[in-house]
Amino acid sequence: MNHRTRSDGHGVLVVRNARSGSAVIRSDPAGTFAERLPAARVHELGEGEDLVEVxxxxMKTDAAPDVLGIYGGDGSVSRMAHLARQHDRPLxxxxGGTFNHFVRALGVETVDDAIDALAADSxxxxxVVEVTADADEPVTVLNVVSIGAYPELIEERERRSSLGKWLGGAVATAVALRRAEPLTIVRGGRRARVWSVFVSVGRNxxxxxxxxxxxxxxxxxxxxxxxxxxGSKVRAFASLAFGKRSAAVLRAIGLFPRDADIERLVVREFELQVRPEPGHPSxxxxxxxxxxxxxxGFTLRCVAVPRAVTxxxxxxxxxxPSSPR
Known part of the structure; x- marks a missing residue:
């Protein structure tokens, strides 16, 4: 299949998730889409609308898109990446989210950066990592999958979404810190009590x-x-600092986890059983x-899949490459 597209957006479907990045003030991309991709089909994802169905x-129309585009946060991008793999289309x-971890790792800081790459066919x-929970269908992961303290923090934050992202996050952190308990994992027949497990796509x-x-x-x-x-609960939550500066400060004041408490594995596949404490979310x-x-609890299996999506x-x-293909 020829993946080349016109620089005006012909053959491109862009799905915009306006709910992503609601905590960040950013300019509306509609003008950029109209100016730079006038021939693209731009679809605003409505409340309750499913990206898969869109x-x-x-893809079932006579004018099926050659490129699948997404404006949104990491969750929206990973879902579209999964669909791009299924339909053999470039992404x-x-x-359009709060952190945009994936696109930033590829050097895409703005919408214009992505459109420039499209125009250059670069x-x-x-x-990616394919993640399977129990017997469910695998999902595509672009950055990381995690169990333990971080998912419980996210679960608490979603329960307080009516307070707003930042206030709700602060309240959720306080509650999660008070309630935090280690969970049990079983890996290769061996049990361990852990605060968290992070499985990253590629070496980190x-x-x-x-x-x-x-x-x-x-x-x-x-x-x-x-x-x-x-270590302590405080160290467990200090470990969630993902910025280099924040981690360095916490390490300097002695709050970051000790190196001896962190086990690192570099593998192609990883499977474990997750057993949360009673009263804690699974x-x-x-x-x-x-x-x-x-x-x-549940079983989680992660498999590295190289060169999975364009x-x-x-x-x-x-x-x-420094020169587009």
């Missing part, structure tokens, strides 16, 4: 526990960080998306 309906990912083959910064943003493009391995529950998070399971990225970005 894309599947577009046009544009930053792409990179990106590795060895000084971090919360590897929220990927560091490699064509990731062929998983970088696993297991935070064993030998949850995990992937690319900022909370997934709830039946009470009592993504438009600026020339010279990590893994992208």
């Amino acid at each position: 894309v599947d309906a577009a 046009l990912a544009m930053p 792409t990179v083959e990106v590795g 910064d060895p000084d971090r526990v919360a590897t929220m943003q990927r560091q490699e493009t064509d990731a062929a391995v998983l970088d696993v960080r297991v935070h064993h529950a030998r 949850v995990f998070v992937h690319d900022g998306e909370l997934e709830e399971r039946a009470p009592g 993504v438009f990225a600026p020339p010279g970005a990590p893994g992208v």
Whole structure:
């Protein structure tokens, strides 16, 4: 299949998730889409509308898109990446969320950066992780999947969404810190009590526990960080700092977890059984998306899949040739 497209957006479907990044003040991209991609089909994702249904309906038309584009946060981008894999289409990912970990790792800081890459037909083959919970269908993960303290924090924050993202987050942090307990994992027949487990797409910064943003493009391995529950609750939540500066400050004042409490594995596959304490949610998070399971625990399996999806990225970005193909 020829993935080349016209620079005016002909053959491009862009789905815009306006609810992403609601905590960040950013300019409306509608003018940019109209000016730079006048021939593209732009679809605003409505309340309760399903991204899968929107894309599947577009693919069944006589004018099925050649490129699947998404304007949204990491969760929206990862869902569209999964659909791009299913339909064998390249992905046009544009930053429209709060953190935009994935696109930033590819050197895409703005909507214009992504459109420039589209116009230049500059792409990179990106590795992903396929994550399966129990017997469900695998989902595509672009950055990280996590269990433990971080998913419980997200679960608390979503319960307080009416307070707003920042206030709700502050209240959720206080509540989660008070209620925090280690959970039990079973791996290879061996049990362990842990505060958290992070499974990153590709090798990541060895000084971090919360590897929220990927560091490699064509990731062929998983970088696993297991935070064993030998330290305090404060250290457990300090470990969630994913910024280099924040982690350095916490390390300097002695709040960051000790190196001896962090187990690191670099593997191609990783499987474990998750057993939360009674009264605690049975949850995990992937690319900022909370997934709830039946009470009592679940089995989580992660598999690295290199070169899984083609993504438009600026020339010279990590893994992208300096001259477009």
